[in-house]
Amino acid sequence: MFRQLECFIQICKEGSFTKAAEFLMISQPTLSQQIRFLEVEVGAPLFERFGRGVKITAEGEILYEKALSVMRLLEESKKETYELRNARVNKLSIGIAPMDFFGLTPRFLEFNKQYPDITLKFCGTENTTQQLLNGSIDIGITDNYNPNKEIHMMHLYKEEQALVVYADHPWADRTIVSFQELEDLESSLFVGDRSLIEHIHTFSPRIAKSLHSKFETTSTAILLSMVLQKMGAAILPAALIENFSGQQLKMIRLVDPTPVREIKLIFKKYHFNNPSIQKCIDFFCNNHILRITNHI
Numbered sequence: 001m002f003r004q005l006e007c008f009i010q011i012c013k014e015g016s017f018t019k020a021a022e023f024l025m026i027s028q029p030t031l032s033q034q035i036r037f038l039e040v041e042v043g044a045p046l047f048e049r050f051g052r053g054v055k056i057t058a059e060g061e062i063l064y065e066k067a068l069s070v071m072r073l074l075e076e077s078k079k080e081t082y083e084l085r086n087a088r089v090n091k092l093s094i095g096i097a098p099m100d101f102f103g104l105t106p107r108f109l110e111f112n113k114q115y116p117d118i119t120l121k122f123c124g125t126e127n128t129t130q131q132l133l134n135g136s137i138d139i140g141i142t143d144n145y146n147p148n149k150e151i152h153m154m155h156l157y158k159e160e161q162a163l164v165v166y167a168d169h170p171w172a173d174r175t176i177v178s179f180q181e182l183e184d185l186e187s188s189l190f191v192g193d194r195s196l197i198e199h200i201h202t203f204s205p206r207i208a209k210s211l212h213s214k215f216e217t218t219s220t221a222i223l224l225s226m227v228l229q230k231m232g233a234a235i236l237p238a239a240l241i242e243n244f245s246g247q248q249l250k251m252i253r254l255v256d257p258t259p260v261r262e263i264k265l266i267f268k269k270y271h272f273n274n275p276s277i278q279k280c281i282d283f284f285c286n287n288h289i290l291r292i293t294n295h296i
Contacts (some may be wrong), residue, residue, distance in 0.1 A: 095137035100218040146248040161259040162238040163252040188232030
């Protein structure tokens with residue numbers, strides 16, 4: 001039908017079957033056949049012949065205006081579809097917590113160098129599984145997700161968790177404490193990772209009591225700031241603490257046991273409408289991190 005409308009519109013513009021056939025680069029009999037098919041569909045003649053040209057009928061006039069609208073909508077749809085497809089191809093939304101972003105920054109820079117045409121958009125993670133399912137993110141990087149038949153999981157690395165305290169904290173001169181000793185911690189204990197909080201509650205209800213505070217946050221920057229302001233101590237990734245430790249912050253390693261987070265890459269199984277997702281998956285597979293922190 002669209003080809004027939006294209007032929008019809010061109011005849012109207014040229015006022016001649018011969019000129020329209022030349023423009024469309026088809027034979028005149030083929031063009032005439034297309035118009036006959038269209039006239040059968042419409043149920044009325046569309047042209048009247050006079051001399052070497054043709055004149056559009058009243059029925060043809062009605063169809064001409066409608067045909068122009070249809071072709072215009074078709075072109076707009078093609079344009080919008082192309083823009084949408086290319087926007088998806090060139091943009092990747094990644095759900096990641098701030099504490100995990102610090103450790104993966106070099107990887108993201110490397111990915112950008114390898115695929116400079118792909119824009120990375122980083123989003124917070126509240127419910128990574130739901131965010132993937134509703135399309136608000138394309139890929140999730142997390143240690144905690146709800147298994148779902150539509151989602152695939154890939155292991156990235158394991159990461160040691162350590163205690164960070166302010167410089168003149170009573171424990172500031174220590175380098176190692178056992179996990180059980182956290183029961184003796186007199187100051188508040190801040191933990192930003194939900195799965196670690198659940199682990200602490202399971203491991204030691206007494207330690208869990210120290211988590212009850214008037215101040216709670218999952219923001220890494222705020223957690224560090226709270227420690228700097230001597231509001232308490234915090235458990236954070238060891239690699240992250242090392243980046244910020246110095247005269248004002250001290251890192252204390254936890255043993256017996258050493259808390260570890262397993263970071264995973266999760267994505268929808270059926271993601272082939274966005275090639276950028278597969279490029280990211282392949283990148284992490286080919287540059288597999290398996291980063292079990294050296295301190296463990």
